[in-house]
Amino acid sequence: MVIDDSARSGMPTEGPSATAEIAAYDFERSATLSREHARALELAFETFSRQWAAELSAKIRVRATVTVEYVTMQSYGEYAQSLPTTTALVVCALPDSSERMIVQFPTSAATAWIVQMVGGRPVGATEERTFTPIEQALIGSLMTDVIALLTGTMDGLLPQGVTIAGIQYNSQFAQVAADNEPVIVAQLTMRLSGRSVPTSVMLPASILSAFASTAPADRSANPELVRRQVEETPIEVSLRLSPRTMLPREVLGLAVGDIVPLPHAADRPLLLLVGDQPIATAAVGTAGARLACVVTTTIPDPSTVSVPASEESV
Incomplete structure (x- = not known):
């Protein structure tokens, strides 16, 4: 006995002997x-x-x-x-x-x-x-x-x-x-x-x-070109201190010459970040007459370090 697939699925057929058209x-x-x-x-x-x-x-x-x-x-x-x-x-x-x-x-x-x-x-x-x-x-x-x-x-x-x-x-x-x-x-x-x-x-x-x-070449298929593009793309880095929480009235009361102390110990390293991702820790240094930082350690996995969103850049 042959069971019609349309009858098994409950779908009606278009005629008594509906067949699919086959293109030769x-x-x-x-x-x-x-x-x-x-x-x-x-x-x-x-x-x-x-x-x-x-x-x-x-x-x-x-x-x-x-x-x-x-x-x-x-x-x-x-x-x-x-x-x-x-x-x-x-x-x-x-x-x-x-x-x-x-x-x-x-x-x-x-x-x-x-x-x-x-x-x-x-x-x-x-x-x-x-x-x-x-x-x-x-x-x-x-x-x-x-x-x-x-x-x-x-x-x-x-x-x-x-x-x-x-x-x-x-x-x-x-x-x-x-x-x-x-x-x-x-x-x-x-x-x-x-x-x-x-x-x-x-x-x-x-x-x-x-x-x-x-036809334009698919440059994304070449990993060497992608790696070179990533390496040669300029990015901005920043140094951050530990944050301090302030009340709105304290912020509104600031005047020229006021000193805001930051809860960052002198012997504590700074964070070196790319965007919001920390990549290393650093200490304050100099390069000639310019202020600089000295990288002390690198962070192999930036996702393991969390940085508060309220940190200030210097």
Whole structure:
């Protein structure tokens, strides 16, 4: 006889045969973004999206907004299959590397940008087509600024000197990486003039190796650094005599020149303290023309000595 766990615990089930959903593990996509890497990339792309929207709005004189839909790691083959057959793929070359990155957007959206840049007004959605030489030059100028923004917001993950290697128009033929090579894909949505334009940025997964050099080191994990910091931190020490209890009327009656005797014997050592913790006993001495103290004994465990809170410092 099989006893249902829900019946044993008294919890109702959602149906006659309620079962937990099990997500199948895809061994072909074993590489994924860690939570730390994913969050850092999302923050970088959110900053890039705001800056790109502001710059594009200034150049085409139309308010544009860019939002990040998701950032994920997938194979280049999956990324290429998700793109429209005809689209603008700005292929960028990384310095001293054979790897490439891509900034993708519809060609119809790009031609509308150009019309607005020269003072015109686009009429409806245009067809997806290749750019003319003049359009390609204008788009290249726009993308140069976009690449500079992306490099800056990646905070060292992308090297300086990324250049445009060319513009491709067929997502199936633009083989900038092997189909099974992992890449980082940021899916963006651009909204302007009442139209939503899907765009994307593809980066090689090798940029994640730069996290080790850009992430701040955990200095607290090094005991030597902690010990050195404690040893070199300046602290204040004080000498204290035995306290005396006085009545309020005695305190109010004090005048200049009055002598207040303290119940501290001349042969009794003083306490040397750091804050409220005694660390040693000392006797009064001199160092040249300056008053000083001579340490007589040290206290190995300061917690074993109690100091009245009413003691006075001298």
